[in-house]
Amino acid sequence: MKALAAAVILALGLPALAQEAKPLEPGRESLAIPYEKYKLKNGLEVILSVDRKLPIVAVNIWYHVGAYHETPGRTGFAHLFEHMMFQGSKNVADDVHISLLEQLGATDLNGTTSFDRTNYFETVPSNHLETALWLESDRMGFLLDTLTPEKLETQREVVKNERRQGTEAAPYGLAQEKFWQALFPLPHPYHGEVIGSMEDLNAANVADVKDFFRKWYAPSNATLAVVGDFDVAKTKALIEKYFGSLPSGPKPEKPQVAPVKLTGEKVIRHDEKVATLPMLSLGWLSPPYLTEGDATADVLATVLATGKASRLYKRLVLDKQIAQSVEASQQSLGAQSAFTIEVVARPGVSTEALQKEVDAVLEDIRKNGITQEELNRARTRYDTRMLSGLESVGGFSGKADVLQNYNQFVGEPSYLAQDLARYQAVSVEDVKRYANENLRPDGRVVLHAVPAPQAAPASPKENK
Incomplete structure (x- = not known):
């Protein structure tokens, strides 16, 4: 043939x-496309x-x-x-x-x-x-x-x-x-x-x-x-x-851009005109997609804010009830990625109060790390997410898109097994080290998006 x-x-x-x-590692041949x-x-x-x-x-x-x-x-x-x-x-x-x-x-x-x-x-x-x-x-x-x-x-x-x-x-x-x-x-x-x-x-x-x-x-x-x-x-x-008959020139060269470095904490205060609740966003620069540290950042983001048992959701939404929603993600990109945390406050809660609690959670991870159970849960989520998309040949995250994605970033269309292996290689020590080295308070952007105070409704007596 x-x-x-x-x-x-x-x-x-x-x-x-x-x-x-x-060729793939023994036992992982079924993941090859x-x-x-x-x-x-x-x-x-x-x-x-x-x-x-x-x-x-x-x-x-x-x-x-x-x-x-x-x-x-x-x-x-x-x-x-x-x-x-x-x-x-x-x-x-x-x-x-x-x-x-x-x-x-x-x-x-x-x-x-x-x-x-x-x-x-x-x-x-x-x-x-x-x-x-x-x-x-x-x-x-x-x-x-x-x-x-x-x-x-x-x-x-x-x-x-x-x-x-x-x-x-x-x-x-x-x-x-x-x-x-x-x-x-x-x-x-x-x-x-x-x-x-x-x-x-x-x-x-x-x-x-x-x-x-x-x-x-x-x-x-x-x-x-x-x-x-x-x-x-x-x-x-x-x-x-x-x-085959379409004309073409040489492949254009990709721009060469030096990576950004954050050397301090940059604070932005935004007067929010549309939303009615305050929002806090924290952001750090992180490793490019599929490079060393990218999977570790994914795991940490899952531990922080995916599911009701996650660190930030449990503390801010369930226990202290000061947040409406919590999100954390490693936004993986080809040149340089961004690790972000976004929290929407409940009525009457300030973004400063949110930041104090988020920083406490991050400091705990820097000192004590995460548990093996949290790591296993994050691995399972990524396995499920990646493999479920392959049930379709097309569409978002379908087999064609997966082949294209890996082909663009690593030149190997059938890279699924290697991708999943990245998460299996992450240890609890890796996550703790990542939090200490990358999620530093002196190398981040902090956004406080705060709506203008709403005027209290007039009393019936005042309306007369």
Whole structure:
């Protein structure tokens, strides 16, 4: 079979670059996701993985561009293109991309943008795979043929309205933006939000947008994953037919940015205009995704605020009843991550009171660490979360997205077993050491988002 596959690749004029998953540790072979990876002559990377549980196929494209790759003064372009790519292309009429797929019975149809990548995906019945590949190739190769100032203006307004709803008019939206900007000050490209600023969105013109597309949306900067019930040889032929002739330049270089260092405590006080309850946020810079310390931070975040037995939830919400909600997370990113804690106060409770209790919990972990039971519970949560997504071939956290994710960050699509092994390797001593070395009071951002005091309602006597 391997010889036959190689023959098919060469017959199609493709380089014989197919790869197989690396051998796994004994007993963990069941976690491997079988795949084949190769490149077209124009640089498009292809990942194929057969899964015959259902007669459906997931088509998933990652463009290796996100907010990290934008330049100052031109933020929000990656997210803007998430919208523009559904607007229409040379052979697809305006605003019918989604409806065409839905008419075929497509599900899990979406596009998303992060700091590190932009992706588009859909799951279709197996007999409609060719149509899905054609639609993706047409907007990859021929979007600019129909790009007009009117189309740009339409999507610009859509994105600006999305920013108004998601940031400017959302509870704590502007406060959280200030918080993130303090963690990643300019010129770091993680500064601000993926959606961009109103000023930069207003400044974008057709020439800017076309230049951005030509640089970052070329086949050489994209990976196509096809996962599900399909014929491998026929699918390779279809991929060559629809994508192989698309022109492409060299793969663009990823920006080289020095990591941010926090050398003191930065305190932000924000007058909250939308929410009615105070919120406290604490943030530290942390290791990049899949690097040493990233899994340890995930474990600590789970111990702190996932479930009713977690440290912060039990102390602030259940025992002292001073908080409405508590969240902690390791926001893993490609260049540098952020470990954050967010607490919403109950009525009448100050953010200073919240901070005192949060710091007490953190200090206890620095001194005494966590228990083995807490560590085991965190490991189980991550195993369950990661493996449950693999029941689907497409969609968020489906098999196609998992293969793409690992391929982008480590170059190995079938990295699931190695990823889960990171959590098994974390010890209680590692968590204690991480808390002491990384969650220091003198290297963090503290946000106090406090609404203005509400006037007391007038008494009936005063109303007369």
